Amino acid sequence: MQNATVAPTLTPAVREWLIELFERTAQAGYHLALRVVWNHDDALDVVQSAFVQAALHHHQLRDPQRSRSWLLGIVYREALTVLRRRREVSTAPSNLVETAQPDADPADVLALSDLRALISAAVGALPEPLRVAFVLRDVEELPMREVAEVLAIGESAAKMRVARARESLRVTLQGNV
Amino acid sequence: MECDELEAQLTDFLEGSLPAEVEAAAIEHVATCARCEAVLTGTQAVIAAAPEGRVELPESERAELLQRILSVVDDSGERHR
Numbered sequence: 087m088q089n090a091t092v093a094p095t096l097t098p099a100v101r102e103w104l105i106e107l108f109e110r111t112a113q114a115g116y117h118l119a120l121r122v123v124w125n126h127d128d129a130l131d132v133v134q135s136a137f138v139q140a141a142l143h144h145h146q147l148r149d150p151q152r153s154r155s156w157l158l159g160i161v162y163r164e165a166l167t168v169l170r171r172r173r174e175v176s177t178a179p180s181n182l183v184e185t186a187q188p189d190a191d192p193a194d195v196l197a198l199s200d201l202r203a204l205i206s207a208a209v210g211a212l213p214e215p216l217r218v219a220f221v222l223r224d225v226e227e228l229p230m231r232e233v234a235e236v237l238a239i240g241e242s243a244a245k246m247r248v249a250r251a252r253e254s255l256r257v258t259l260q261g262n263v
Numbered sequence: 264m265e266c267d268e269l270e271a272q273l274t275d276f277l278e279g280s281l282p283a284e285v286e287a288a289a290i291e292h293v294a295t296c297a298r299c300e301a302v303l304t305g306t307q308a309v310i311a312a313a314p315e316g317r318v319e320l321p322e323s324e325r326a327e328l329l330q331r332i333l334s335v336v337d338d339s340g341e342r343h344r
Contacts, residue, residue: 096336104336108329116320130324134332141336205316224313230278249274256305263312 096141103153104141111154112137114226115161118236121221122165122214132168136160155228155235162218162236201263208258212251219247220255264292269299273306 096104115136119129140147140157147156209217209225215237222233223244234244264285269292275281276289293300320328 101333101336104332105329108332112325112328113320117318120318130328134328134335137332138335138339141332142339201312202315205312206318209316220313221316224310225317227314245274245278252274252306252309255309256302259309259312260305263308 100141100144103144104137107140107153107157108137111157114154114222114228115158117226118158118161118218118221119165121209121217122162123168124210128168129165132161132164136164139164152232152235155232158222158228158232158236159238204259204262205255208255211258212254216247216251216254219244220251223248224252264288266292266296266299269293269296270302273303276303277306277310 112133115133116129119132119136120126123129123132136157139160147153209220212220219233219237222228222236223230228236230241230244230248233248234241237244237247239247269276269289272281272285272289276286279286281289293303
């Protein structure tokens with residue numbers, strides 16, 4: 087981002103706003119980041135970076151009612167940036183976990199008896215665009231409008247991604263949920 | 264309503280955003296179609312179970328994360344004074 091757009095200092099009101107936004111959004115932001123980068127420490131870094139950006143560029147938030155989707159949109163873009171950096175340094179791009187996490191093999195899914203682990207693995211096996219849409223709508227329970235805002239796509243496209251994710255999971259988890 | 268129409272409208276049906284008459288037609292179809300009834304209940308089961316897949320950020324790490332964020336932001340503010 088351009089330095090020219092950075093607010094010179096944080097007022098107490100903005101600091102308070104940031105803390106309140108963190109309390110409301112940090113959990114969803116962490117989960118969203120984790121479902122993209124698949125690494126706890128990287129997910130924490132992504133969330134930290136996103137909140138710092140939000141603080142420094144808070145004046146760019148035009149509608150305070152949309153602070154959650156605005157912040158989660160920053161988280162999502164930061165997480166994708168982490169993925170792109172990994173791709174740049176990797177000598178084997180095909181091994182990147184963009185479409186599925188390493189332990190999301192269907193055989194592993196079947197071997198898991200715990201519902202939580204079962205769902206987590208099945209969600210992990212979804213392609214990234216569908217996975218993120220599902221996590222936002224059905225796990226973090228954002229309204230479809232906010233899902234669309236976070237992903238910077240139209241609401242009908244968001245619905246399509248959520249629908250495809252649900253259908254894939256319905257087939258994968260049949261008999262287990 | 265036919266099966267392919269229900270499939271196309273399923274997300275809106277689950278969102279409760281269909282017009283009343285279309286929603287009524289969907290309900291009527293599901294009541295008489297075992298395949299669509301299975302798709303609907305299976306999808307509802309996925310949605311109901313989805314929050315189980317949430318990975319929680321531990322409270323201690325959450326507090327540390329907030330402190331780190333505030334520290335970076337405060338440092339950044341100092342540099343711009």
